[in-house]
Amino acid sequence: MPLNEDELYMQMALDQARKALGEGEMPVGAVVVCGGRVVAKAHNQVERLRDATAHAEILALTAAMAHLNAKYLPDCTLYVTLEPCSMCSGALYWGKVGRLVYGAADEQRGYAHLHCPLHPKTEVVSGVLEQDARKLIQQFFKERRK
Numbered sequence: 692m693p694l695n696e697d698e699l700y701m702q703m704a705l706d707q708a709r710k711a712l713g714e715g716e717m718p719v720g721a722v723v724v725c726g727g728r729v730v731a732k733a734h735n736q737v738e739r740l741r742d743a744t745a746h747a748e749i750l751a752l753t754a755a756m757a758h759l760n761a762k763y764l765p766d767c768t769l770y771v772t773l774e775p776c777s778m779c780s781g782a783l784y785w786g787k788v789g790r791l792v793y794g795a796a797d798e799q800r801g802y803a804h805l806h807c808p809l810h811p812k813t814e815v816v817s818g819v820l821e822q823d824a825r826k827l828i829q830q831f832f833k834e835r836r837k
Contacts, residue, residue: 697792700724700770701820704794707734707747708772708827714739718772718827721751725767731755747771748779752786763787765812772824774801774817784810792816794824 694702700722707720711734723731733750737743748771756762768790775783775793780802783791787810796817798804809815 697770697816697819700729700768701772701792701794701824703729703732704747704770704772705820705823705827707732708824711735711747712827712831718831719747721747721769721771723751723755723764723767723769725755725759725764730758730767744778746776746779748775749782752782752788756786765789768792770819772820773797773828774803776800777802777805777807780807780809783813784808788813790814790816792819794819794821795828796821 703722704720707722708718711720712718716735716738720734722729731751731754733747733754735747736745736750748769751769755764755767763786765787766789769783769788770792772794774795774797789812791809791813
């Protein structure tokens, strides 16, 4: 069965998450799409950069804004493998991101669980390729416990 558009871009985000996993990072990947074009890709780099704010979403949004020379992204979609945390939901809010698509929910640190707002105009789609995203997270924690 062919992938729909959200699944196609989520696959790209999963590729970024796999890259993070290979680098010993929490396996979260993000892709920003505007007008049917990928304008930014990123993965978590918290350990590499020794920067607690170097989440995939923040890095991808920053790169997208630089690429588009814009401080707001109302016509863009952020694809991310794990539900954004409160910090990242704040970045989505202030960046006025038009659409958020994420894979696995984060029942402990996710923005919905913590009641963090997104911009009122942001459309949210959850659960896209959720099992694939969840498997990467589980693999990460399994390897850390060894």
